[in-house]
Amino acid sequence: MSLRAPLARALYHGSAHDGVSHWLIQRVTASALAVLSIWLLVALLSLPGSDYATVTAWIAAGWNPVWLALTVLIASWHSWLGIEVVIEDYVHRFLPKTIALLASSFVHLLLAASGVYAVLRIALRSAA
Amino acid sequence: MAERPLSPHITVYRWAYTMTLSILHRVSGVALAVTLLGFVLWLVSASLGAEAYAAVLPRVMSVPGKLLAALAVTALIYHLCNGLRHLAWDMGWGFERADARRSAVVVVAVTLICAAVCVYLMFRPGAGAA
Numbered sequence: 001m002s003l004r005a006p007l008a009r010a011l012y013h014g015s016a017h018d019g020v021s022h023w024l025i026q027r028v029t030a031s032a033l034a035v036l037s038i039w040l041l042v043a044l045l046s047l048p049g050s051d052y053a054t055v056t057a058w059i060a061a062g063w064n065p066v067w068l069a070l071t072v073l074i075a076s077w078h079s080w081l082g083i084e085v086v087i088e089d090y091v092h093r094f095l096p097k098t099i100a101l102l103a104s105s106f107v108h109l110l111l112a113a114s115g116v117y118a119v120l121r122i123a124l125r126s127a128a
Numbered sequence: 129m130a131e132r133p134l135s136p137h138i139t140v141y142r143w144a145y146t147m148t149l150s151i152l153h154r155v156s157g158v159a160l161a162v163t164l165l166g167f168v169l170w171l172v173s174a175s176l177g178a179e180a181y182a183a184v185l186p187r188v189m190s191v192p193g194k195l196l197a198a199l200a201v202t203a204l205i206y207h208l209c210n211g212l213r214h215l216a217w218d219m220g221w222g223f224e225r226a227d228a229r230r231s232a233v234v235v236v237a238v239t240l241i242c243a244a245v246c247v248y249l250m251f252r253p254g255a256g257a258a
Contacts, residue, residue, distance in 0.1 A: 027218060030211050037208055041201065045249045050189065052181045055174055072168060079161040086158060107165075115168040118175035 022081060029078040036071040056122050065123035072115030080108035149232050153210045156203040163200040198250060202243040209235045209242075 047058055059068060083104045091097040141147070173184040187193050213231050216222050222231050 027215060030215060034208060034212060037204060045246060050185065052178045059174065075164050079164055082157045083161055086154060111164060111168045115171055118171040121175040
């Protein structure tokens with residue numbers, strides 16, 4: 001039995017029933033990023049230089065493209081969820097909130113896609 | 129929406145330093161979203177070829193660029209340490225007030241030490257990676 005009035009449902013008041021998966025995905029991506037971000041930090045700090053040849057050689061070396069693509073993908077996902085919560089906490093009016101949430105979604109999807117594409121492009125170019 | 133009952137506003141609580149860590153987690157998270165944007169731009173510039181990368185690199189290696197990178201690394205280490213603290217809480221560990229205050233001190237100490245080491249490695253003479 002639902003105690004929610006039909007009008008409240010129509011107005012999107014009450015639970016959307018996907019809060020647990022939002023919470024859980026934030027934790028799962030956080031656990032993955034705890035490992036990946038340490039790897040990235042150590043790898044970047046131990047690069048011998050920041051010139052084009054050194055950087056692209058590192059990006060393409062061994063399994064680095066896989067870890068880099070995963071880092072960009074999972075970081076985008078985690079950031080998407082986090083920024084969503086921040087917007088929902090501070091922007092209350094419908095239109096600005098909707099615009100901000102949509103903009104954040106599109107920017108995060110664009111970051112994930114272009115980051116993975118950039119890594120693949122560098123890796124495949126050096127493999128060819 | 130505004131007519132709904134609201135939980136007590138945060139200003140009625142006496143300040144405790146754990147609150148500062150809590151809001152810093154959010155601030156560093158937003159900063160890391162911006163960092164991700166910069167990191168992806170850096171990757172994309174490298175994927176576009178040597179000329180595009182050469183055009184971006186001086187900005188990254190400039191003094192403001194390095195300062196931003198140092199801030200980003202500090203935000204990352206803080207968000208990582210405090211995030212592990214949150215994950216421990218989610219499993220029911222360390223949620224007592226005394227434990228939470230002790231872990232707060234550990235998080236700040238570890239962040240300061242690790243960030244200092246990283247920033248030194250970034251700025252040390254002859255450092256290439258930033």
